[in-house]
């Protein structure tokens with residue numbers, strides 16, 4: 001019961017930047033304070049065991065970031081030349097942003113090939129010879145989505161709960177004007193895409209330690225990171241703070257040069273584009289990718305250049321840099337910190353193909369040994385992530401507040 005109340009409170013809770021500083025971070029792991037880590041076997045008391053038992057702290061999800069729905073407005077009702085009656089208008093199809101709705105939920109509820117609004121009624125003797133209008137169809141979709149048509153034209157976005165968008169207009173009823181012939185409803189293939197895939201997006205070159213970092217952030221610290229394999233697909237995992245604030249972390253396959261012209265590369269970049277905070281993972285001893293050997297600074301510039309070429313706006317996003325293996329032989333971490341201090345001076349030292357024009361603006365740079373538990377550094381990293389996220393949310397909400405309203409897009413049916 002206590003946990004349930006705490007959960008409900010946490011849902012309502014939105015930390016102000018000042019409040020972030022007041023949060024006491026655990027000296028141990030995030031989850032050990034939450035009792036989410038596995039209970040020790042020595043605790044024999046049965047009641048305590050069931051209370052402490054984690055449900056499933058880590059959720060591995062396949063990323064479902066968009067779905068396609070075929071929708072059609074209702075057909076108009078036929079008019080009547082004999083009665084000089086007017087057919088009813090077909091219903092419109094709207095998407096409405098609904099709290100708690102998910103793309104998977106929409107897909108499950110609407111497995112049909114096409115979703116129709118109701119057709120308009122034909123003109124009859126009754127009701128002053130006016131056909132009944134077809135009912136509109138309101139389809140609940142998640143809050144925070146962009147909507148595109150089948151050729152990628154932007155139709156609109158739904159950022160706030162209860163905002164709605166007209167997707168397909170119903171057909172006109174038959175009248176004198178159109179010689180009593182009814183119109184068909186507009187058919188639209190609508191792609192609904194999540195605006196945010198994850199809160200934190202980890203990026204780095206192949207083998208930099210991204211998956212190990214993800215494990216450090218999301219697994220209980222009592223467990224050392226598990227052995228990892230080459231990451232082929234992006235995945236998200238949940239990170240839970242002591243006050244039950246949750247964030248999702250996205251792990252991606254290694255970035256490679258020229259990935260934005262590759263379909264798979266574009267997909268990975270599009271996931272990263274839809275995160276709130278970028279976490280760059282670097283190998284202090286340089287990249288040993290079989291394709292290209294780069295030192296630490298070159299690796300960083302390579303990532304910077306790729307992101308700049310894909311979408312330079314992403315460089316303005318809150319960013320933290322984690323330099324893995326900083327204490328190993330051949331670590332270039334110290335020099336790298338100097339290089340970060342005067343990027344414009346050092347950028348000339350890298351190959352022209354790796355030279356960006358604008359740079360990431362990291363707010364926190366930390367050297368870590370991801371094979372071991374460095375609790376102080378991890379706690380600081382968790383704190384930084386949270387603080388940056390709250391500041392960013394504030395900034396973003398302030399800017400969006402004015403422009404937000406009930407959106408209706410009138411589209412021509414002809």
Ligand SMILES: Nc1nc2c(ncn2[C@@H]2O[C@H](COP(=O)(O)OP(=O)(O)OP(=O)(O)O)[C@@H](O)[C@H]2O)c(=O)[nH]1
Pocket residue numbers: 204205206207208209210211212213227228229230231232252253254324325368369370371372
């Ligand atoms: N020596 C040492 N090895 C590490 C460290 N961190 C990670 N590794 C190892 O480096 C290898 C690559 O780590 P990953 O976390 O899989 O790297 P990644 O960036 O996710 O790699 P891809 O998914 O293939 O791009 C793994 O075998 C890790 O065990 C570290 O701090 N020191």
Ligand SMILES: [Mg+2]
Pocket residue numbers: 210211212228229230231251252253
């Ligand atoms: Mg990986």
